[in-house]
Amino acid sequence: MLSIDEIKTLMKEMDSSSISELKYESEETKITLRKTSALTEKTVIQPTPVQVAAQPAAAPEVAAKTDSNAAPEQEPSLHKITAPMVGTFFSSPKPDVEAYVRKGSKVDKKTVVCIVEAMKLFNEIEAECKGTIVDILAEDGQLVEYGQPLFLVKED
Known part of the structure; x- marks a missing residue:
């Protein structure tokens, strides 16, 4: 049977390695240790707003035209x-x-x-x-x- 200190040592070794999961089984003990990356759990990628350059003077007339094929959800x-x-x-x-x-x-x-x-x-x-x-x-x-x-x- 593994002692608490041995389990802690395994956890430290696993943390410093590239191993993401460790399973240990004996007749009396069964332990599974899993390591997750903080990046995969907490990283949220949000789109960055795009800056639109100033339009030439004629642009408002073009934008004012209605598109007859516009999606109905608009x-x-x-x-x-x-x-x-x-x-x-x-x-x-x-x-x-x-x-x-x-x-x-x-x-x-x-x-x-x-x-x-x-x-x-x-x-x-x-x-x-x-x-x-x-x-x-x-x-x-x-x-x-x-x-x-x-x-x-x-x-x-």
């Missing part, structure tokens, strides 16, 4: 239906069944728009607003994150 009147949990997005209750909604479908607050499966539980997601589906932002079988926009709805 419209302020659209409601986003978001994922309430991490899981897998399904547009229909079964693979061989038609999707709950499509672009142009009318929905009300209680209309089921999709399923998010998490840990073998199939959670029906409701529209939570009355309107028309403008865009479907997730693909069938796609892993979605909490808060990720799934649908855009133009409210009535």
Whole structure:
């Protein structure tokens, strides 16, 4: 059996080496030591804002033009239906069944728009607003994150 001092010595040796995991087993003792890097646990990389150079005098006119192909999510009147949990997005209750909604479908607050499966539980997601589906932002079988926009709805 290892003594506390021997375990401490192992920990110090492991800390000064490149070994990340050590398992020790005997008839009476079983020990696993794991080393994690402080960098991997605490480092968060955030994007740096980009400085935009001053535009020539003609630039405001170019910026004032509206792009007819602009994404619908830029419209302020659209409601986003978001994922309430991490899981897998399904547009229909079964693979061989038609999707709950499509672009142009009318929905009300209680209309089921999709399923998010998490840990073998199939959670029906409701529209939570009355309107028309403008865009479907997730693909069938796609892993979605909490808060990720799934649908855009133009409210009535």
